[in-house]
Every structure is written in C-alpha cells, then in structure tokens.
Amino acid sequence: MSLAEFLNMGGYAAYVWSSYGIAAVVLVVNLVIPVQKHRLLLSRLRRRIRQEQNPQ
C-alpha cells in the first residue's frame, strides 16, 4: 500500500480524516484547558501567599 493510497482511504478520505482530525483537536483541547487553569490558579495562590507574608 502506497502513502497516497493510504491517505485516499478508498475514496473516503474527507470523511475518515475529518473524523480523526476533529477527535484529535477535541482530545488535545481537553488536556490543555486543565493544564492552563492549574498553572493560572497556582500562580494566583502563590501571589496571594506572598502578599500575606509581607504586607506592605
């Protein structure tokens, strides 16, 4: 099987690859969101603790 044949998916390329593409995007986004939220929350908490420790 050649690469072109594989990519062509027996004529169903648009259907197969769009399905896999959408799945990849949705699954990656669902990991990126909690990572960013976690990072943001930790830095916010850190700032707050620093302010509590040395209030100006």
Added chain:
Amino acid sequence: MFGNFFHKMASPPWFYRISGKLIPWIGAACALLLLYGLYGGLVLAPADYQQGDSFRIIYIHVPAAWMSLFIYVLMAVCGVITLVWRMKMAEVVLIASAPVGAAFTFLALVTGSIWGKPMWGTWWVWDGRLTSELILLFLYLGVIALHNAIEDRQTAAKAVAILAIVGVVNVPIIHYSVEWWATLHQGPTITKLDKPSIHVDMLIPLLVMAVAFKLYYVTAMLMRARVELLERERNSKWVKEMVGEL
C-alpha cells in the same frame, strides 16, 4: 485495606498528591495504546467488504459513544455518594467528569454524522439512537451550567448530583434504542457475546482504542479534579503549605 483506601481517597491533600504522581503514567499508557490502536485501525485492519475504508471511523465513533455512557453512569454513582455520604471527593469527580463526558458525546455525535453521510446518505435522522445521544449531550451541558450557575457550593453539589441521577434513565434508552425503534443505525456488533459479528483484526484495534479512551478519561478527569480541589481548598492549611514551598 479497602476501607483505608477509601478513607484516604476522601482526603483532598492525599488525592491531590497521588493523582499528580499517577497522571504522567496513565497518560503515557494512554498515548502508547492510542498509537497502537490507530496503527491497527488505520493500517492493519482490512477494509470492510460493504463500507470500504469509511468503516475506520468506527475506531473513534464507538469508543467515544461507549465513554459517553460510561462517564454518565459514573457521574450518577458519584451523585448518589454525594447525596448519601456527603463525600467531597465524589462531588469533585462528578464535576470534573462532566466536560470530558460532554467531549466524548460530542465526538460520538459528530463522527456518527460524518459516517452517516456516505453510508446512509444523510448527516442526521431524528431516530431513537441519535436523539437520545443528543439529549445526553444536553444533560452533560446541563450539569456544567447548573454547577456554574449556583453560587452556594453545597446547593450546587446537591443540584448537580440530582440532575446526574435523574438523567441516568437516558442511558438504557440510548443502549436499547436500536432494538426498540426502527432506525438507520445498526444494532450491536460487539456485545453479542456468543459470536461478535466482526473480524478479529478489526475488533482488536477497537478494544485497544476503547481502553485508550478510558485511560484518557482518567487522565483528563484527574487533571480537572486537581484544579477543582485546589480552588475549593485554597484557604486550607495544606494548600498554603504546598504553594508556599513551590
């Protein structure tokens, strides 16, 4: 020992620490299985004799649909635990599961639609299976919206738990819809225990993808649960100590 494990699970600092250690391992196992499942499904499995290569959408569609049901049932179980035993971690797992479940439901619907176009000649029919799965998506979105809408934490937990429990009646409806009502959607292929009507080279990648999606759920849910936990416990001693050390 079992009781001890549950006791520890209920302790937020322990859950936060252990889940942080587990996530990379579960994520790595998930990635390996995904690679193997994709290779098996897209390359090794033969084309279907009726559907040609379009059937390969099954490797996303079916595991996503299974997960959409599994996660909802798990949320309902968490809902019962929340209402009966007031276990804080059950609330956290419930609410952390909802976006992941919604994502899998969305994927099941969209890939089903994309698969339906070349095979059925239509993107959508209002039949039992598709409609009940769409209702499942709304139930997930409802849980998320309800949780965001209610300010008071205890009321929110109770409301979300009740919605999760009530909505679970939809799960058997989805499962049996293809047997109860005439539809374009095919009947069960895998769960006919006596003799699954699928070739083994097609079946193995499907089962691998199913396990990979389950591990993905655990990874994504734990990541969200840790954020939720940190947010709730931000004034507690353990969070202040941990953040102070960072």
